[in-house]
Amino acid sequence: MAINVLIVDDSSVMRAMILKSLRMSGLPLGETHQSANGQEGLETLNRHWVDLVIADINMPVMTGEEMIDRMKEHPEMKDIPIVVISTEGSETRLEQLQRKGAAFIHKPFSPEKIRDTIKTIMKLGGSDDGTN
Amino acid sequence: MTEQIKETLCRVTGDVLEKLAFIFSFPEEGSEDTDYGSSLAASVSFAGPFTGTLVMAVSDDTLPELTGNMLGLDDSESTTAEQQHDALKELINVVCGNLLPVISGRQSIFNVNAPQIITENIASYLQSISEENGQLRAFAAKLSLDGGECDILLFIKGKFPPEDTE
Numbered sequence: 118m119a120i121n122v123l124i125v126d127d128s129s130v131m132r133a134m135i136l137k138s139l140r141m142s143g144l145p146l147g148e149t150h151q152s153a154n155g156q157e158g159l160e161t162l163n164r165h166w167v168d169l170v171i172a173d174i175n176m177p178v179m180t181g182e183e184m185i186d187r188m189k190e191h192p193e194m195k196d197i198p199i200v201v202i203s204t205e206g207s208e209t210r211l212e213q214l215q216r217k218g219a220a221f222i223h224k225p226f227s228p229e230k231i232r233d234t235i236k237t238i239m240k241l242g243g244s245d246d247g248t249n
Numbered sequence: 250m251t252e253q254i255k256e257t258l259c260r261v262t263g264d265v266l267e268k269l270a271f272i273f274s275f276p277e278e279g280s281e282d283t284d285y286g287s288s289l290a291a292s293v294s295f296a297g298p299f300t301g302t303l304v305m306a307v308s309d310d311t312l313p314e315l316t317g318n319m320l321g322l323d324d325s326e327s328t329t330a331e332q333q334h335d336a337l338k339e340l341i342n343v344v345c346g347n348l349l350p351v352i353s354g355r356q357s358i359f360n361v362n363a364p365q366i367i368t369e370n371i372a373s374y375l376q377s378i379s380e381e382n383g384q385l386r387a388f389a390a391k392l393s394l395d396g397g398e399c400d401i402l403l404f405i406k407g408k409f410p411p412e413d414t415e
Binding site (some may be wrong): 127128129130131133134137176177203204205206207208209210220224225227 | 262265268269281316319320321335336338339342343345346347349350355357358359361363385
């Protein structure tokens with residue numbers, strides 16, 4: 118199964134770093150889409166089939182947390198797995214995100230951390246090289 | 250307290266530079282005086298148990314390599330000014346996000362604003378921060394990078410540390 122991924126981050130450099138890490142991870146990548154904020158992310162989700170959302174929290178126009186809330190209200194988006202990659206350090210805020218069903222990766226991250234977190238949240242088995 | 254914060258600034262910044270930009274750094278002892286004429290700087294302000302601003306200045310000579318490393322480019326590929334600005338803003342954002350919980354505790358909640366590139370003269374900007382804020386405490390550290398330098402300055406307004414973290 119190829120995974121279609123949406124990366125939502127206001128930093129183009131960070132989007133490139135996440136994409137590079139995904140390509141290095143050995144996960145079976147399908148289409149990849151990029152958005153610069155939560156609002157653009159929702160628009161992309163309306164236009165494309167996405168299996169996994171990777172999102173930052175602090176973004177202009179619409180935050181990642183608000184985007185997650187909107188996704189949970191939408192019948193066709195509510196079950197899409199979400200991984201939050203952020204600098205957020207407050208345990209209180211992280212617990213809020215986890216209650217919304219999102220997995221969390223703290224910046225700076227390693228490609229291995231991204232791979233392992235995606236495997237867990239998407240319930241992908243198999244070896245570390247991405248084969249099932 | 251000052252030495253402790255300075256050490257934390259060095260450790261957190263060095264860790265972020267290594268993990269995010271694959272650049273090793275070494276703390277420079279007793280040399281905070283900098284001519285910022287050949288550096289690019291960014292700032293990020295925050296509010297929570299205490300408020301303040303973090304400033305990060307990186308040598309112009311180092312920034313292209315640092316940006317290229319973050320983007321995973323080959324040595325022969327060049328980076329644009331926009332990419333370099335974006336890379337510096339992301340670096341200071343990650344440093345700030347990792348620094349505040351170390352200083353204030355992991356239960357503390359901070360609102361961190363979007364990082365900004367400092368477009369005016371850096372020395373003048375730093376002077377204006379000092380003048381605009383009463384009871385300001387400043388902590389500075391300098392890191393030596395391969396072919397350049399990184400200055401990291403933390404300005405905290407008001408009472409620090411807050412009573413509940415002492």
